[in-house]
Each structure stands twice: as C-alpha cells, then as structure tokens.
Amino acid sequence: MSHILKQKERGSLVIISGPSGAGKGTCIKKYLESHDNVWLSISCTSRDIRPGDVPNESYYFLTREEFEKKIENNELLEYAEYNGNYYGTPKEYIESKLQNGFDVLLEIEVQGALKVKSLVPEAICIFIMPPSMKELRKRLVGRGTDSKEKILGRFKTAYKEINEVTSYNYVVVNDEVDNAVKKIDSILVAEKCNVSRIEQLFLGNEEEEIHELLVDDKVFVNEDVKI
Secondary structure: OOOOEEEOOOOOEEEEEOOOOOOHHHHHHHHHOOOOOEEEEOOEEOOOOOOOOOEOOOEEEOOHHHHHHHHHOOOEEEEEEEOOEEEEEEOOOHHHHHHOOOEEEEEOOHHHHHHHHHHOOOOEEEEEEOOOHHHHHHHHHHHOOOOHHHHHHHHHHHHHHHOOHHHOOEEEEOOOHHHHHHHHHHHHHHHHOOHHHEEEEOOOHHHHHHHHHHHOHHHHOOOOOOO
16 A cells, blocks of 8 residues: 655654653653663763762763863763753764654753753653642652752752743643653654644545545445445
C-alpha cells in the first residue's frame, strides 16, 4: 500500500525540565522502559555524587576545573550554574542520534533548557510541575540527602523556575508517575503527526486514476469496481 505522504525520519530533540523535586528523572526512567527508539543524553555536572548515583549513567561527574575546560573547548551544547554547581549537555553523539531517527531526551535545568530552545527552536519543551509547593517541600525533605540550607535554596529556586513555565511548549503535572508518563507519551505521539514533519506529498498518477474512477458514474452502480 502506497502512502500519500512521507515524514521526516530525523528524530526529535525533547527537553524535559522543571524544579528539583518535581520528579523529572522518575518520569523519564519510566518512559524509557517502554520506548526503544529514544536516547537519553547524559549531562555532565560538577556536583558531588549522591547516594544512588551511577557515574556515567546518572551524570558524567567532573571536577569544576574539568567542566570549565569543556566550556573553553566549546564541547557543550549548553551549560548553567545551579546552586553553586555546573550542569551541562555534551554535544557529542546528539546530532548523530537525531540523524539516525532516534528521539533524544535532554533532562536539563530551566536555564539550560531556555538556551537550547534558542539554539534549536524546533525542540519540544516539556515542563514537569509538582502538584503543589507543599508536596514539593515534602519531596525535597524526604530525600534526606541535602542540608537545610540546600533544601531552602532549591525551594527558592523552584519559585523562579515555575515562573518560566510559559516559555515551554507543554506542562505536565506529576501528581502520579504513571499518569504523568502517559501525558508525555501523548505529547510525543502528537508531535510525530505535526505537519512540520511532512517531507513530501505524493499526488501523482495513482491519484489521477482514482479521480477518473470517481467521475465515472459506473463506479457507483458496479460493486465490482474496486478503488
């Protein structure tokens, strides 16, 4: 069966961000469990390794000096300083993955997300929102990994980041992980149907033949005529 249109095979760059404690990482992990044609770009950071972190999987952990060397060498798509630590997206691999049809997910902070959006306007930007500030506080305290001062800093930063939500294409409230993941999936399925992904329309001989059959009155009385 021939198709009337051909869509671009290039993958989509998907930015997922939101305040610390919104559950970005949990949603992404759940989404990746059921999607093979998606590649999660691993960010690099100068922050300390936390319990549960896996080097070169959670992040590429660098010293502050190593990170600044990457900045000097223009090896990062974007970077930002957040709560005294650097976070950034290495350029390596991203373009090749997109060209090979993989969707690339970037889990990055709001500052970095806005930088990437300015460089790649077609990027799909999704903001993960906590259901309430009370729940956000509960999640941050419940981690048990940060000092009171750091938690306070993250909470204040969250206020600022939430005010940037209108700079994104979509917002997903993470009140329950499975529901949030379904919404992310729906967004990305819909984006695959966006008319901007049409590469070519095929309106040629086959369509002309069908048109001739339709204008022939016999097509409406002869049940053996197949279109």
